[in-house]
Amino acid sequence: MDITINKQMVQKNEKEQDFTPVFKINNLNLWYGQDHALKDIKFDIPEKQVTAIIGPSGCGKSTFIKTLNRMVEMVPIVRMSGEIMYRDKNIFNPKYGVEELRTQVGMVFQKPNPFPKSIYENVAYGPRIHGIKNKKVLDEVVEKSLKGAAIWDEVKDRLHENAYGLSGGQQQRLCIARCLAIEPDVILMDEPTSALDPISTLKVEELVQELKKDYSIVIVTHNMQQAARISDRTAFFLNGEVVEYTDTSTLFSNPSDKRTEDYITGRFG
Numbered sequence: 001m002d003i004t005i006n007k008q009m010v011q012k013n014e015k016e017q018d019f020t021p022v023f024k025i026n027n028l029n030l031w032y033g034q035d036h037a038l039k040d041i042k043f044d045i046p047e048k049q050v051t052a053i054i055g056p057s058g059c060g061k062s063t064f065i066k067t068l069n070r071m072v073e074m075v076p077i078v079r080m081s082g083e084i085m086y087r088d089k090n091i092f093n094p095k096y097g098v099e100e101l102r103t104q105v106g107m108v109f110q111k112p113n114p115f116p117k118s119i120y121e122n123v124a125y126g127p128r129i130h131g132i133k134n135k136k137v138l139d140e141v142v143e144k145s146l147k148g149a150a151i152w153d154e155v156k157d158r159l160h161e162n163a164y165g166l167s168g169g170q171q172q173r174l175c176i177a178r179c180l181a182i183e184p185d186v187i188l189m190d191e192p193t194s195a196l197d198p199i200s201t202l203k204v205e206e207l208v209q210e211l212k213k214d215y216s217i218v219i220v221t222h223n224m225q226q227a228a229r230i231s232d233r234t235a236f237f238l239n240g241e242v243v244e245y246t247d248t249s250t251l252f253s254n255p256s257d258k259r260t261e262d263y264i265t266g267r268f269g
C-alpha cells in the first residue's frame with residue numbers, strides 16, 4: 001500500500017515537473033517601504049502554457065506579475081531580494097537591459113490603453129521603434145498581428161481610423177495585437193477582461209487559448225471560473241505567499257491546502 005502511494009506521488013511529481021520553464025522564480029521577496037508584499041515566492045512558469053495567478057484582493061497578484069517585466073521597479077519605494085531567471089538569465093542582473101526584457105516579455109493591462117492614434121499606427125508603433133521603416137514590411141506586421149489577435153476582420157477596412165472609435169473589447173484585442181507586433185516570447189496579462197462585457201471576455205478567452213500555441217502566457221484574474229476555463233496551471237496567492245501551485249484541474253478539483261479549498265469554495269475572498 002505504502003509503495004503504491006509513493007509510486008503515485010513520484011508519478012505526480014514527475015508530471016508536475018514535466019515542462020520547460022520560461023521563468024524560474026527563486027525566493028523572491030518584495031517590500032513597498034515596510035509592507036512585505038511578496039514573501040519567498042518560488043515556482044517555475046512553463047513555456048507555451050497559460051499560468052493563472054488567483055487570490056483575494058491585495059494578496060500580491062499584480063505586484064507579482066509586474067516583477068516579471070520589472071515594471072514594479074517604477075514604484076520608488078520598492079525593494080526586492082531573490083532571483084527571477086528568464087530563460088536562464090537573471091533579470092535583475094544590471095547587464096540585462098530592461099528594454100531587452102520588455103521586448104521579450106510583453107504586457108496587456110486591465111483597462112485597454114490604446115494610443116490616441118490610428119489602429120494601424122497603434123500596431124506599427126513598436127516595430128517602428130525597433131527600426132522597421134519599410135512600409136511593405138510594416139503593413140505585413142500590422143496585418144499579421146491583427147490577425148493573431150483575432151480582430152483583423154473587424155478593422156481591416158478602417159485601419160486609419162482612430163483606435164478610440166473601437167469598442168472596449170476591440171480596444172483590448174488591439175492592445176494584444178500591439179503586444180504581438182514586437183514578437184514577444186511571453187505575454188503578461190493583468191486582469192485583461194475585468195473591464196469587458198461577457199461577449200468580449202469570451203473572445204479574449206478564446207484568443208488566449210489560440211495564443212498559447214506560440215506564446216507563454218501569465219494571467220492575473222479575479223475570476224476563478226476564468227482561471228479554470230483557460231489556464232493549464234494555477235498559483236493561489238494569499239497575503240503575499242504562494243499557498244498552492246499545480247495544474248489547474250488538480251487545484252480546483254482536489255486542492256491540497258485547506259486555505260485553497262476555502263477560497264475556491266467561496267468561504268472567503
Ligand SMILES: Nc1ncnc2c1ncn2[C@@H]1O[C@H](COP(=O)(O)OP(=O)(O)OP(=O)(O)O)[C@@H](O)[C@H]1O
Binds near residue numbers: 035058060061063
Ligand atoms: N504602489 C504601491 N505602493 C505601496 N503599496 C502598494 C503599491 N501597490 C500595491 N501595494 C500593496 O501591496 C499589496 C499587494 O497589492 P497588489 O495590488 O499586488 O495585490 P492584488 O492581489 O493585485 O490586488 P487586487 O486584486 O485588488 O488588484 C497590498 O497590500 C497593496 O496595498
